[in-house]
Amino acid sequence: MSAISFVSGIVRTMDADRPLAEAVAVVDGRIAAVGTTAEVLAATPEHAEVVELDGGAVLPGFIDSHSHPLWGARLSAGVDLGGLTTLESVRHALAAESRRVGPGAWVRGWNLEYAAFGGSAVRGDLLEDAVGGAPTFLMFYDLHTAVATRAALEAAGVSGAREFGDASEIVVGDDGVPTGELREPTAYDLVGSAAPQPTMAEEADLLVATFARFNAVGLTGCAVMDGSERLLDVLEAIERDGELSVRVDVFLWHRPDDDDAAVAARIDLASRGGRRWRVAGVKLFSDGVIDTGTAWLHAPDASGDGLASFWPDWDRYREVIRRYDAAGLHLTTHAVGDRAVDAVLDAYAELPPADDARPRRIEHLEILSDADVRKLAGSGVVASMQPLHMQWRHGDLSDSWATRLGEARAATGFRARDVLDAGVLTVFGSDWPVAGMDPRPNFVWATERSAPSGDGPVFEPHERVSVEEALTAYTRSGALALGATDRGVIRVGAVADLVVLAADPARLSPSDLATVPILRTLIAGLPAPS
CATH class of the missing domain: 3.10.310.70 (Diaminopimelate Epimerase; Chain A, domain 1)
Known part of the structure; x- marks a missing residue:
């Protein structure tokens, strides 16, 4: 039996029935008790380690809802x-x-x-x-x-x-x-692919090291958005020799030119999984990015680009998602431009109603018209956003993103506040290695709409979210977006994936929030490597 209890501090549970407590007990990888210090100590086994928080805070482990860990590990070589x-x-x-x-x-x-x-x-x-x-x-x-x-x-x-x-x-x-x-x-x-490629063993070592870096910044889970059969083989190889230190939900990557045989092969891969990883679904693209003119927009950008989807035939996209949905796979689609979001919502609406076990998602949603926000409301579709991608914007609109969009449309960027107010389940991620993997700067970008240093421009301050909302997007909402009801929450019976911070994040200044020390990261109640 393994057991550890954290007492005399702040426990942010992400449980609506009891959002705050002062102590939590973990036994054999699950939450055994939540409450006052006295209540938790009474439920703590005699041999358990007892940790005095001394001003610190315990939260569910962070879940990066959009990442590319193996790709990033290879690139960072x-x-x-x-x-x-x-x-x-x-x-x-x-x-x-x-x-x-x-x-x-x-x-x-x-x-x-x-x-x-x-x-x-x-x-x-x-x-x-x-x-x-x-x-x-x-x-x-x-x-x-x-x-x-x-x-x-x-x-x-x-x-x-x-x-x-x-x-x-x-x-x-x-x-x-x-x-x-x-x-x-x-x-x-x-x-x-013409460059020398790493071996399977080398990739396994790279991924283990990458996940240790994830753990060091409080991450205990991630949604992988570039899944391939090779990645599944690497995950399988790691679990043959040890244990993953991050729970991994893989979305297999579908390219628009994939034929019916490729779709069938991907569906066949959906049954693969291990102790801490599984194939969750499939990730598709509807467009590219604003900077190069490949995002799909309601109106052309300043260079006359942005009027085409990533698919030569949008009906093929609609056909493909019907097949994946019928096979029981989670659907998520990259949609940066406002027209892309609109079109994906329409395509999802043609499918049978989704259930809570596999909600449909859209990744990025960098710009949204008011009509797009209204359509998103009530759709049941998860909005997966990356506030820290604002770091490449310039206050004078001289960056390539704003230059293409123009001032008025740039002001419709990263509408996290409006999306949350519309009642949409909203999750945050890094898109690592596109941006840094550390959730803490992302919290600041979401809550301040500015750099953690405090000396940069503020973008659309009316779109700020609260610290509690940002934390929820990285914990409870991140789990629910994966259909994982026993993760991202601290309540009796839940999985004990936890992060311990040196202070309560909701009471910190932006600069302190971006750097608050992470004292421990636990997965299934045990210390994760870092």
Whole structure:
């Protein structure tokens, strides 16, 4: 028997019947008692560890509702280019990485910002001198665009434009020669897959290390939004040799050009799972991103883009989701633009009513018209949002996102307050490695609509949510969005996935909320690695 009790502090239960307590007992991985210190001590086994909270707080473990842990682990094997906003700084970092990996080896990087190209075209030849002509493949922070040098394109056999079954694009110049810019996964995977790939054992090690990083910031669960058969094999391999330190709900990735055989194969994978992981559903795309003009909008952006879905035939999307829904899979769809959200809601409405065990979801919802918010209300669809993605916005609207949208439409971004007020089950996530995995800065972006430093612009202050609402979006709502009624809550019988903070987050200033120490993370009542 394992047992631990936390007493004399704050317990934020996320249970509407008893939102606050001062102590909690855990026995054999489940919550055994919640209440006053005296009540919990009376229910604590004699051999149990008893922890005095001394001003600290216990909450359900955080659930990242949108992440890419294996993809992120693989990407982060290269150089992190985040925060480098000039081409010269990127070139300097690539030169150092080229020296590290050695002559002729592939140079890889991630977290590249569009601002580094200064509003000019993305071109691989601008990077070639820095790496001495080595094959180089860099992923932009949003995972929707990559840039490759000529050597990398040649290694992949990419010499010109190609037709894809979705909105992916190999960008070419007037001469028909690739510029190095690769838009959307079907295009950039051609080049990324030409680079040396890790073995299954190496990927398992990468994922275990990544989950330890998740645990260090209080995460005990995640919804994986790029599921593949390879990921399932890696998860299975980890559990053969040990235990996952994060509960993993996998959404298998469907591409618009997948045929009926691919749909059937994905449905067959739905039965796979382990002790702490399962295939939850399928993730589809309806559009791309605003920065490159591939988001699907009600009206064109400033460059005349944004009027097409990711699917050449939207009826095919409607057909595919009917098949997945009939097979019992959770449905979630990437929809950044307002027209994309509208179209997905209409498609979901054609299906039989969803049940609480597998609610339908939409990922991102970066901009919404008032009509879209009204349609979302009462739909039963979960809104999965990432407030910290506001970090790339500029107060003067000079960022690529706002430049394309214009001032009026940019003001309809990240409408978390309006969505919550419409009664929509709302969850938050990071989209890691697009943004940092730590939930604490995300809490600040959601509650302050500004950077945790406190010295940045404030975006749409009327869309702020409370700290309690932000915490709920990362705990109880995150669990309910997965149909997991015994997670994300501290009540008797619930799974004891917990995080212990040094202070009550609801009583902290924004800067302190972003950095409040995490004292312990427990999964099934046992310490998680960190």
